[in-house]
Amino acid sequence: MTNDDRAPGTGAPRGWREATEAALYGPDGFYRGPGGPAAHFRTSVHASPLYASAVARLLCRVDEALGHPEEVSFVDMGAGRGELTTALLAALPADVAARVRAYAVERAERPVGLDPRIAWLPAPPAGVTGLLFANEWLDNVPVDVAEVDGDGTARRVLVRDDGTEVLGGPVEGPDAAWLARWWPLDAEPGLRAEIGRPRDEAWAAAVATLTRGLAVAVDYAHDRRSRPPFGTLTGFRAGRETAPVPDGGCDITAHVALDACAGEGAALLTQRAALGALGVSGGRPPLSLASEDPAAYVRALTRAGEAAELIAPGGLGDFRWLLQPVGVPEGTALLVDVADHEEE
Numbered sequence: 001m002t003n004d005d006r007a008p009g010t011g012a013p014r015g016w017r018e019a020t021e022a023a024l025y026g027p028d029g030f031y032r033g034p035g036g037p038a039a040h041f042r043t044s045v046h047a048s049p050l051y052a053s054a055v056a057r058l059l060c061r062v063d064e065a066l067g068h069p070e071e072v073s074f075v076d077m078g079a080g081r082g083e084l085t086t087a088l089l090a091a092l093p094a095d096v097a098a099r100v101r102a103y104a105v106e107r108a109e110r111p112v113g114l115d116p117r118i119a120w121l122p123a124p125p126a127g128v129t130g131l132l133f134a135n136e137w138l139d140n141v142p143v144d145v146a147e148v149d150g151d152g153t154a155r156r157v158l159v160r161d162d163g164t165e166v167l168g169g170p171v172e173g174p175d176a177a178w179l180a181r182w183w184p185l186d187a188e189p190g191l192r193a194e195i196g197r198p199r200d201e202a203w204a205a206a207v208a209t210l211t212r213g214l215a216v217a218v219d220y221a222h223d224r225r226s227r228p229p230f231g232t233l234t235g236f237r238a239g240r241e242t243a244p245v246p247d248g249g250c251d252i253t254a255h256v257a258l259d260a261c262a263g264e265g266a267a268l269l270t271q272r273a274a275l276g277a278l279g280v281s282g283g284r285p286p287l288s289l290a291s292e293d294p295a296a297y298v299r300a301l302t303r304a305g306e307a308a309e310l311i312a313p314g315g316l317g318d319f320r321w322l323l324q325p326v327g328v329p330e331g332t333a334l335l336v337d338v339a340d341h342e343e344e
Contacts, residue, residue: 013158013166016233016246017198020142023246025107030251031140032108043136044218044271044316045084051310052087054278055133059088060096062131062214065328071101073130073213077206078137079104081111085118101128124209132206132215138261139219139253141199145192145233146171146179152187154179163245171195182260183227192231196257203261203322212327218271221258221320228255258322266324272317275310 024030044051063072076085082104089097102118103125110120119125124132145157149167154176156168171179178197185191207215222228235242237250244252258268311317 011161013160013168015144015156015168016159017142017144017195019159019161019246020252023248023252024140024142026248028248030248031106043080044310044319045080045087045135048310049087049091050280051275052084053091054275054280055084055131056088056091057278058133058214058216059100059131060093063096063099065214066129066212068099069129070099071129072096072099073101073103073125073128073132075103075105075124075128075130075132075209077105077124077132077134078140079106079120081108082106082114082118082120084133084135086115089115089117101130103128124206126209127211128209128213129211130213132210132213134203134206134215134217134219136219138199138203138217138256138258140251141202142252143198143254144171144175144195145231146175146185146195148185148187148189148191150189152189154185154193157192159246161245161247163243163247178260182224182257191229192233193227194231194233194254194257196260199256200261204263207263207324207326210326213325214328215324215326217256217258217261217322217324218319219256219258220318221256221322223257223259223268227257256320258320262322263324266322269321269323270317271319271321272311272313274321274323275317280310 022029025032059072059074063069066072074085074088076082076088079085085102085104089100089102092100102115103121104114104118105121105124107122114120146154147157147167149155154171156171156175158166158168160166170176175195175197178195178200179185179193182196183193185193203215203217222232232255233244233252234254235244235250235252242250244250246252262268309316
């Protein structure tokens with residue numbers, strides 16, 4: 001790309017990280033709107049209550065691994081409108097729910113009518129013990145974009161308010177070091193990468209709020225073996241994928257280099273494997289149930305369909321789960337149970 005490749009746009013060009021921060025989280029940003037993410041796209045949380053039930057089972061495993069403390073925390077990073085936390089509290093066994101301290105972490109205002117048991121915070125609480133869960137949070141941590149110019153130099157991509165781009169200066173310093181380690185770019189003009197260093201730092205800060213327990217990040221992701229040559233930056237508006245435009249009217253997202261976020265002792269696996277380990281199966285109910293109890297058969301068939309969507313290859317099942325233990329031995333039954341279901 002050169003400065004003349006696209007028609008002049010509006011506003012002074014700035015890096016994608018700065019532009020995305022304003023477009024998503026500014027006073028009139030996308031995530032400040034009343035509808036929340038569910039009005040524009042569908043996540044695993046919205047696809048089925050089976051997802052919240054699986055996370056509830058994971059929290060119970062964490063609680064057991066921690067020795068059933070007097071208080072166990074559930075921290076929902078990027079909570080949207082509190083849908084996951086609300087459903088999780090309803091799915092927990094009564095003895096666990098009575099000890100759970102639930103936190104929803106979101107920059108938007110607290111939704112009207114939210115369960116009063118849920119604390120609504122702009123940042124995760126420090127010093128908690130339990131499960132920190134980030135479902136599709138890291139993909140919305142703003143990042144800068146690099147593109148290789150005609151001379152083979154990786155330059156920072158700048159963007160105007162209408163989405164038109166120009167190339168800025170060379171990528172230097174810590175961002176250049178991150179690219180060299182995690183997403184090295186060949187000298188071929190036009191190759192692009194999202195510089196994931198801010199996500200690594202955001203995840204490390206979130207994990208650091210746990211005294212003991214497990215931190216889980218779930219997102220559409222890639223690793224060193226599967227980096228997309230032209231990046232993944234995109235937008236979503238009213239349920240449809242669209243060009244990313246930092247005007248506050250659409251989501252701006254990019255896949256996550258989760259392997260760069262992983263700390264010591266972490267495990268990476270597919271959502272299909274993780275949910276399978278937590279009891280989610282897309283198997284159809286036996287036909288005999290249709291004649292014995294038709295209503296139960298229909299309910300079971302509905303659950304099977306929802307489960308199939310959550311674990312589908314080529315869809316939600318290909319999401320990646322990053323499991324980061326904190327103060328919990330790697331050999332605990334909790335992590336072994338989950339990791340042993342990973343598929344090669």
